[in-house]
Amino acid sequence: MNAIFWEISKRNIRLHMLRSSLAMLGIVIGVVAIVSMGILGNGMVMLVSDSLSSVGDSVIVMPYAGGGGMGMGGGGRTADLMLTEQNFQQIKRVVAPNLAVPVHSTSERMNVGVNSDDIIATVYGLPPDDVPDMLQLEAGSYNNQDSGCLVGTTFAKDHNVKVGSRISIGSDGQYGTLRVTGIIEERGMSFDISTDSAVVVTDKWFENTYDVNGQYDEVVVKVTNGDTATVKTTIEKQLNRNIKEKTVTVIDSKATLETIYETFGTITTFVSAIGGISMIVAGVSIFNIMMMSVNERVKEIGIMRSIGTRKRGVMTMFIYEAGIIGVCGSIAGGVLAVLAGYGISALMLQTTEYLVTVSNAITIFQGVAFGIVVCLACGIYPAWKAANLNPIDAIRHE
Amino acid sequence: MAGTMEPVIRFADVSKVYPLRAGDVTALSHVSFEVERGEFIAIMGPSGSGKSTLLNLMGCLDTPTSGDIFISGIRIQDMTDDELTDLRRDRIGFIFQYFNLFPLLNIIENVNFPQMMKAGEVVDETKAVEVLKSVHLEESLHTHTPLELSGGQQQRVAIARALINDPDILLCDEPTGNLDTKTGASIMNLMTELNKRGSTIIIVTHDPTIAAYTQRTIRIVDGRIA
Numbered sequence: 001m002n003a004i005f006w007e008i009s010k011r012n013i014r015l016h017m018l019r020s021s022l023a024m025l026g027i028v029i030g031v032v033a034i035v036s037m038g039i040l041g042n043g044m045v046m047l048v049s050d051s052l053s054s055v056g057d058s059v060i061v062m063p064y065a066g067g068g069g070m071g072m073g074g075g076g077r078t079a080d081l082m083l084t085e086q087n088f089q090q091i092k093r094v095v096a097p098n099l100a101v102p103v104h105s106t107s108e109r110m111n112v113g114v115n116s117d118d119i120i121a122t123v124y125g126l127p128p129d130d131v132p133d134m135l136q137l138e139a140g141s142y143n144n145q146d147s148g149c150l151v152g153t154t155f156a157k158d159h160n161v162k163v164g165s166r167i168s169i170g171s172d173g174q175y176g177t178l179r180v181t182g183i184i185e186e187r188g189m190s191f192d193i194s195t196d197s198a199v200v201v202t203d204k205w206f207e208n209t210y211d212v213n214g215q216y217d218e219v220v221v222k223v224t225n226g227d228t229a230t231v232k233t234t235i236e237k238q239l240n241r242n243i244k245e246k247t248v249t250v251i252d253s254k255a256t257l258e259t260i261y262e263t264f265g266t267i268t269t270f271v272s273a274i275g276g277i278s279m280i281v282a283g284v285s286i287f288n289i290m291m292m293s294v295n296e297r298v299k300e301i302g303i304m305r306s307i308g309t310r311k312r313g314v315m316t317m318f319i320y321e322a323g324i325i326g327v328c329g330s331i332a333g334g335v336l337a338v339l340a341g342y343g344i345s346a347l348m349l350q351t352t353e354y355l356v357t358v359s360n361a362i363t364i365f366q367g368v369a370f371g372i373v374v375c376l377a378c379g380i381y382p383a384w385k386a387a388n389l390n391p392i393d394a395i396r397h398e
Numbered sequence: 399m400a401g402t403m404e405p406v407i408r409f410a411d412v413s414k415v416y417p418l419r420a421g422d423v424t425a426l427s428h429v430s431f432e433v434e435r436g437e438f439i440a441i442m443g444p445s446g447s448g449k450s451t452l453l454n455l456m457g458c459l460d461t462p463t464s465g466d467i468f469i470s471g472i473r474i475q476d477m478t479d480d481e482l483t484d485l486r487r488d489r490i491g492f493i494f495q496y497f498n499l500f501p502l503l504n505i506i507e508n509v510n511f512p513q514m515m516k517a518g519e520v521v522d523e524t525k526a527v528e529v530l531k532s533v534h535l536e537e538s539l540h541t542h543t544p545l546e547l548s549g550g551q552q553q554r555v556a557i558a559r560a561l562i563n564d565p566d567i568l569l570c571d572e573p574t575g576n577l578d579t580k581t582g583a584s585i586m587n588l589m590t591e592l593n594k595r596g597s598t599i600i601i602v603t604h605d606p607t608i609a610a611y612t613q614r615t616i617r618i619v620d621g622r623i624a
Contacts, residue, residue: 003520004503004511011502303498306459307559308487308515310480391459395494 005313009320012293023289024329026282027371031333032340033275035367039341041268042363043354045261050188058192058253059221059231061091061239064246085214087239087247094238095221095231101130102216103193104206108175110199111168112159121155122198123169125206133222135195139163140182146205149178152196153186167199175209191253192220228254276370282329283374290322290382301386302394311387318386322379323372330371334364404471406566406598407433407456412465414451414621425451427621428465433600435566438593440609441602443618450571452618453602457490457569458482470566487515491560495572497552499544499559505530506540509558516563529558533588550581557588561597568592570601574608586611 013020063081083091083102092100104125109118126134128144135150140163143150151161161167161180169175184195207213223231232252240246294301301314341360345352354360414426426448433439443449454460455467458474461482467474470489474482486492499508509526530540533554544552553573560568573589574582590611593599601608609615617624 002514002518004507004514007507008500008502015502299498300500303494303500304511305483306457306486306492308483308512308563310483310515313515392454395498 002313002316005317006320009317009324012297012321013324016289016293019289019292020325023282023285023325024332026285027279027326027329027375028333028336030275030279030282030374031330031367031371032337033278034272034370035275035334035337035364036340036344037271037275038268038363038367039337039355039360040344040348041264041271042357042359043341043345043349043351045264045268046354046357046359047349047351048189048260048264057223057226057228059095059223059228059235060192060251060253061087061219061221061235062217062249062251063087064240064249082212082215082217083219083248084216088216088219090238091219091221091235091248094234095223098224098231099130099133099222101126101134101220101222102203103218103220104203104210104212104215105193105217106206106210108169108199109171111173112161112165116159118171119159122194123206124193124195124198124200125203126193126200127203131200134193134220135187135200136185137182138185140180143181143200143202146202146208147179148181148202150182150184150195150200151180152184152198152200154196155198156180156183158197169199169209178205191251191256192218226254228252279370279374282371283378286322286325286375287378287382289325290318290379291385293321294318294382294386297386298389298394298397301389302391302397305389305391306395315383315387318383319376319379322375322383326372326375326379329375330368333371334368337364337367404468405432406435406470407431407600408466408468409455410466410468412455412462412467414448414455414460415463425621426455426462429618429621429623430465431616431623433567433598435598436593436596437598437600437614438590438612439600440612440615441600441618442604442606442609442615443624444604447618448621449602449604449618451621453569453571456567456600457492458486487512488563489566491563491565491568493553493556493560493568493570493573495575497544497549497556497576499552499555501544504541504543505535505547505555508544508555509562512559512563526558526562529561530555532561533558548581549577550584553577553581553585554588557585557592561592566598568597568599570599572603572605573601574605575603582608 061083063083065081088100088102106123107120108123109120111118128142131142131150137150138153149167151167155161163180163182165180166177167180168177178201184200187195221231221235229252232250235248235250239248304314342352342355345355409429409431412426412429413424416423416425429452441449441452451460455462458469461475469485472485474485477485500511503511506523506526509530510521510523513521513525527537527540531537535551535554535558539547539551544555547555570589574585577585586608589599589601601612603609
């Protein structure tokens with residue numbers, strides 16, 4: 001279109017700089033609100049994703065507790081709420097060739113070194129042969145003996161535990177002392193076992209110490225082909241044949257992860273939508289100043305039309321004006337949103353490592369594009385109105 | 399299309415009726431006249447006689463209720479809005495009582511505006527400078543904005559803008575109505591000069607001294623040519 005309309009639009013914005021700046025400020029606030037909320041949401045998803053993705057190929061089988069739920073690790077021990085050796089063997093058979101690992105767990109008092117304070121931590125009992133398939137070590141070696149144990153990385157840091165340290169289990173070491181053979185790599189939150197602040201012992205030591213031979217808190221199935229849904233269904237079919245009296249609760253970690261991601265996605269959309277309200281308010285402000293601009297320039301529009309400007313030319317002029325406000329406001333908003341996203345992430349997530357990501361780049365692009373689209377959309381009616389003024393009436397307008 | 403001897407304006411039994419809630423108002427009734435190329439005409443009449451309606455119809459800003467209007471041989475009825483706009487841009491130059499220059503543009507840009515509408519792009523200043531010279535506006539004022547100029551200077555710029563696309567007709571609505579007597583006279587002298595150079599000029603006025611500059615006067619009374 002004709003460059004003269006672009007020039008007129010720019011000059012009109014300059015002429016009414018305060019008014020235009022305030023309209024831009026509205027768009028800036030709208031874009032910052034939407035994008036920073038989006039960045040926060042993306043950060044939350046990635047934070048959770050990093051913590052949980054390592055267990056995305058597991059199916060967890062727990063004793064049926066009547067109402068379902070994820071009572072992972074620790075807690076009291078009731079024979080009714082334990083999986084039996086028979087249950088385990090059934091699970092092992094139906095999930096083959098996938099690995100089924102029986103898990104013992106309890107909370108226990110313990111001490112590290114001499115005269116140290118009591119610590120309460122979770123103790124897991126796992127078959128030593130299966131441990132390398134479930135846990136990775138950051139130091140030391142896997143433990144094959146009943147006198148040894150592994151500890152989680154957080155546990156090691158918090159209590160200054162190193163490979164070779166000794167941990168007395170039970171009040172006053174009543175269950176004996178174990179030597180730390182390895183430190184387990186950080187796993188974050190998990191559906192199967194949460195080892196970061198825990199101690200992992202052999203299943204044999206656990207059964208002998210707590211007298212729980214053939215009773216398991218849960219069975220973790222590591223699904224090699226990723227089809228966790230089929231494994232879940234197979235286990236349920238086999239072990240919950242009696243619908244009235246179910247034996248097990250089966251958790252598909254992958255499906256649960258997806259639900260969590262969806263939930264975070266919904267939360268992100270929701271908070272972004274709240275930010276979107278400020279964008280709508282900004283849009284109303286743009287609409288308002290564009291209508292003011294049209295009303296102030298009715299006579300000018302009449303003159304333009306009478307000396308040979310087509311309706312499309314008049315419309316273009318006002319769309320340019322809305323577009324300039326939209327582009328400037330949105331880009332400024334996008335830049336400020338990165339800073340706001342940095343601040344919010346640092347404040348709420350305690351980390352900014354998820355700031356420079358593709359999803360955030362997309363969020364920023366979408367926010368900026370949305371700001372521009374809102375401005376253009378809010379400029380269309382005033383522009384249309386200007387273009388369709390009757391030139392005769394417009395020229396006479398005072 | 400226009401023939402070589404075709405009048406620049408031909409009204410054939412033109413009527414214009416405005417339908418209002420209180421009843422139809424006939425602004426023009428069965429008006430017929432012709433304007434030949436190179437004429438200098440005044441249209442006079444009392445308030446409400448239909449002068450403005452006639453000007454709007456001649457300027458293709460409105461279309462008649464009945465009858466035919468031809469501008470340079472082109473019948474304007476049934477033309478689309480874009481076609482009428484292009485006709486105004488290419489064949490008609492408007493000069494208004496209040497100058498009506500664009501305050502955001504400088505003098506050269508104001509004069510060039512219709513040319514840019516025609517070209518669809520920025521055009522060079524050569525022709526605008528030439529036209530401004532022909533209306534006797536000092537070159538030092540070319541980069542000023544309209545509000546920095548006197549009334550007489552603004553009207554000269556408006557005349558230059560009207561001339562930039564070499565129109566067939568100059569339509570003037572009280573061109574001296576907002577000027578003092580001396581400046582008004584200088585503008586009318588300029589009009590006379592332009593007419594002598596070949597421009598067809600139609601001036602709507604109620605001032606007999608302005609009409610005295612023209613070759614012919616069309617008088618309108620109650621929507622009819624008297």
